[in-house]
Amino acid sequence: MNQVGSVALVAALAFAVYGVVAGAVGGYLRSLKTVRSAERATLAFFVMITVAVVALEFLILKDDFHSAYVAAHSNSALPIYYKIAVLWAGQEGSLLFWTWLLSIYGGLAVLLNHRKNRQLMPYVVSILMATGTFFASITYFVANPFEQLSLVTPQGMTAFSPADGNGLNPSLQYHSMVIHPPMLYLGYVGFVVPFAFAMAALITRQLGDNWIRVTRRWTMVPWMFLGCGILLGANWAYYVLGWGGYWGWDPVENASLLPWLAGTAFLHSVMVQEKRGMLKVWNIVLIIVTFFLCIFGTFLTRSGIVSSVHAFAQSNIGPFFAVFMALIVFFSLTLLFLRLDYLKSENKLDSVVSRESGFLFNNWILLAAVFAVLWGTIFPIISKAIESETITVGPPFFNKVAVPIGLLLLFLTGAGPLLAWRKTSFQSLKRNFTLPVILAAATGIGTLAGGIRGLYPWMTFVLCVFVAVCILQEFYKGARTRMRIAGENFFRAIYNLTMRNTRRYGGYIIHLGIVLLFIGFAGLAFKSETKGLMQQGDLLQVKDYLFRCQELTSGQNPNYEYERAVLTITKDGQALGTVHPERRFYLASQQPISHVAIRPSLKEDIYVVLAGQDQDTGKAVIEVFINPLVSWVWIGGFIVFLGTLLAMVPSRVEREMAEIKRPSETAVEEKHAL
C-alpha cells in the first residue's frame, strides 16, 4: 500500500503539471479541446490524490507500523474514529489531506463551470493545478507519508516494524478535534478558488463584476468553514487544554484568524463593486491577501518557526513554502499592476456618510486587525532574526489592540446596514438611529447602576444592545412595510422579506451571531479562578458554589490510565449535580493530560480541572473556574453558521440575473461536454 500511495502521488503530480500547462496553452490559443483536456486533468488529479488518501487510511486502519507515518501517529488501541483522524494528525498526512481537499475544490470548480465562464476556466484550472503541483510535490518529495521504517544492519537495510505505534497526541483525542482540522483546512484551501478566478479575470481582462458574482459562494463556503474551524478549535482548547479559556492568541490560532478577517473584509467590499462598480483594485488586493494568509497560516503551522500547542515539529518544508508565497505575491501583484487600467472605478464616493464608506471603514478596521494580529504573531520571528533572541508577544498585547478594534467593528456591524447607499442625511440618520441609541444608552445607565466593572465590558454590552436593536429594527420595519403593502401577516412578511434578499437578511443574522459572540467575549472580564487541595469529604467554596469531594478513583482501559475526582456541587444548599474531572495518562505516547469537567449554563460555566496530585500531601489538586457567558460564544457561532447558510440561498434577484443567458452556455456542444 505504501507503493500504491507513492505511485498515486506521482501520477497526481503529473496530472497537475499537465493541467497547469494545458490550461494556460488552451486559454492562450482559445482552444476548447485543450481546455477540456486540462479540466479533465483536474478531475484525474482528484482521483489520484483520493487513491493516495485511501491508501494511507488503509495503512492506518490496518495498524501497519512498518509505515513510518502510522508508527509515529497511531497505535493499535486507538478507537477507530481517532484512527481516521490520524490522517491529519501529523505533518505528512495533513499535507496530503490539504492536497486532497484542494483536489475536491478543483474538481467541483471544473464540474460546476463546465458550461460557464469558458474564458476564465482555462486560467482557473491552471492556477488551481499550480497550487496542486506545489502541495503534491511537497507531499511526495519533502514530507512523504508513505515512507517505510527500516533498520541499518551490517547486512544492509532491513525492513522494520515496531510492535505498536507511538500513538495519537493525547490532546488530539477529543471529539471536536476529529472535525476541527478538516473544517479549518476546508476554509484555508477553499480560498484558492476565488483567488484563481480573480487571477483568471486579471489575465483575461474580464474585470467587471462577473468574477465577483461567480465567486460569491466560493468565498462564503471557505469563510464559513474557516469560522467553524476556528470556533471548534476554541471549543477544543476550552475542553481539553484545561487553562479555563478558549482563546490564547496562540500563533496558530492567530494564523487561522488572519485569513478569516481578510476574507470578511473581502465579502463586504465586493458588495460595493457589485452595487456601485467601485473598489475594484481593492477587491483584487483583498483576495490576494486572503489567499496569501491561508498559505501563510499553513506555513506557520508546519515550518516549526513558531512554538505553539498546535505546531508540528521543526521541519524542512519552510523554505519551500517561503518560495511559494514569494511567487504568489510576485505573480499576483505583477498581474494586478499590468491590469490597473482595466480596474478604474465606475462611480465616485458621493458622501462620507454612506453605505459605501461604511464598508470602506469596516475594511480598514478589519485590515488593521489583520495587521495587528500578524505583527504580534511574527514579532517573535523578527526579534529572533534581528536581536538573536525571541521576544514573545503575549495575550496582553493582543487584548490591548484587539479589544478596541473589535468594539469599533461591532459598532459598524449595527450602524453600517442602516446607512443608505450613496449618501445619508441627518434626517435619515435620525429616523434609523433614535431607537437603538436610546436603548443602548438605557443599557449603559442600567449596567452602570448595577455596578458593572471595567470600561470595555461596559462598552461591549452597550454596543451589543445597540447592534441588536439596529438589526431587529431592520426586520421589524421591513416586515411592517410588507404587511402594509402586500397584506401579509407578520410571519409571512418576515419570511418573504428574508427570502427576497437572502444575502442581506442572512447577513443580518450573521451580525446577530456576532453580537452573541461579543456577549460571550465580554464575560471573560468577570471570570474567577480558585485552586484547592482535596481528598474524599473535603469542601471547597468558589463564589456561591460549594464543592464536595465524593471520591477519588483510578482505573485503566487499553488506551489510557486515569485518575478521577467525583465532586458534587451545591448552591445555597441546593444540589446542582456532580462533575467528574479526570487526569489521563496515555500509554502509547506516555503523555499525561487533563480531561476537564464542565457544567455549562447560559449564565456561567463551572469549569473543573483535576490538575494532578500534590507531592507533599498526596491530595488532588482541583482548579475551579467560574466562566460567565461562555455558552454565548458557541451559540453565537452557531447563529453565524445558520446566517451564512441562509445568505448562500439564491434570492429572487440572483435568479433573475442568472437567467440572462451567456452565449457560452448555449454554444458548447454536448459532444465536448465532460
Place this chain on the structure above:
Amino acid sequence: MELGITFLIAGSLALFVMLPLLSRDQEGQGVLPVDVTPTADLKRRRLVVYENLQDLEFEYKAGKIAPEDYEALRNNYRAEAAGLMAASLEVERADAGEALIEREVAARRAERRQPPAPDYRCPKCGFENPLPVKFCGECGAALRPAKKKG
C-alpha cells in the same frame, strides 16, 4: 495486485485526459466562447440599478429614508439607468448593423454556392428544353440531365 490496479487507474485517467485532444473539431466548436457579451453585461448592470431603485423605494416606504434623500437618490439612480439604457441601445444598434452586414455576406455566399440549374440541352438537336424533361421536346431524343457543376 493493488499496485497493478493503481497503474490501471492512472493509465485510464491519462487516456481520459488526452481524449479531447484526439477529437476532431467541428466548425465553430474549437474556440472558447465569450463569457459575457457587452449586451449581457449592460443588461445585468441595468438590473442592478433597478434593484437598487426597488430597495430605495422599499426603504423609503419603511420609513428609513428621509423624503429629500429619497428624491435625490431616486433621481441619481434613474439617471444611471437611463445612461445604461442608452449604452445598451447603442450596442444593440451596432450589433444590428453588424448582423445586417453578416446576413448580407451570408446571403451572397449562399448565392455563390447555389448550384446552377440543371442543363436540359438536347445532345442530338441542340434544343434548350425549358423544363426538366426526360425526352427532348423538339426531336424526342432521350435526355440525361448534366451533372451539377461547382
